[in-house]
Amino acid sequence: MKPVAVTDLDLIFPGGVKHLMPPDIAEIRRVRSLDRTWKKFVDTWFFQGVDAKPLVPKPGIDKALALRHLRCIIGSFEPKHEDKVASIIYLLDEWFEPLDPPRGSWLGDGQ
Numbered sequence: 089m090k091p092v093a094v095t096d097l098d099l100i101f102p103g104g105v106k107h108l109m110p111p112d113i114a115e116i117r118r119v120r121s122l123d124r125t126w127k128k129f130v131d132t133w134f135f136q137g138v139d140a141k142p143l144v145p146k147p148g149i150d151k152a153l154a155l156r157h158l159r160c161i162i163g164s165f166e167p168k169h170e171d172k173v174a175s176i177i178y179l180l181d182e183w184f185e186p187l188d189p190p191r192g193s194w195l196g197d198g199q
Contacts, residue, residue, distance in 0.1 A: 089110060089182065091150060091154040094156050099160055099163065102160045102163045102166075103164070103166065104164075105164040105167065106166065106167065108160055109167065110178050113167075113171050113174055125187045127173070129187060130162075130173050130177055131173075133162060134162055140155055143187070145184055146183055149183045149184070158179060158180070161176055
């Protein structure tokens with residue numbers, strides 16, 4: 089799955105986002121091993137906001153497009169929170185290089 093363009097209106101009022109999420113989210117939730125770094129990143133993003141500068145996109149991925157795609161999912165009320173988190177962790181892992189937590193300035197407090 090590649091990032092898709094979302095409109096500014098979709099970012100402000102994210103309605104239906106299931107088309108932006110991986111198709112078999114139940115299976116992803118069941119079999120994935122939860123990457124603690126991505127989980128912490130998503131939790132911090134959801135509750136506090138993050139600095140996306142440390143994110144390095146994998147080859148062929150447009151960082152700005154991917155971040156808009158993910159922001160649309162995280163801001164939606166449609167899917168269950170667990171499904172959103174699982175989807176975003178999956179897509180972050182697909183689209184970005186692994187984070188280096190010691191240099192993860194995205195936390196804001198250097199943790």
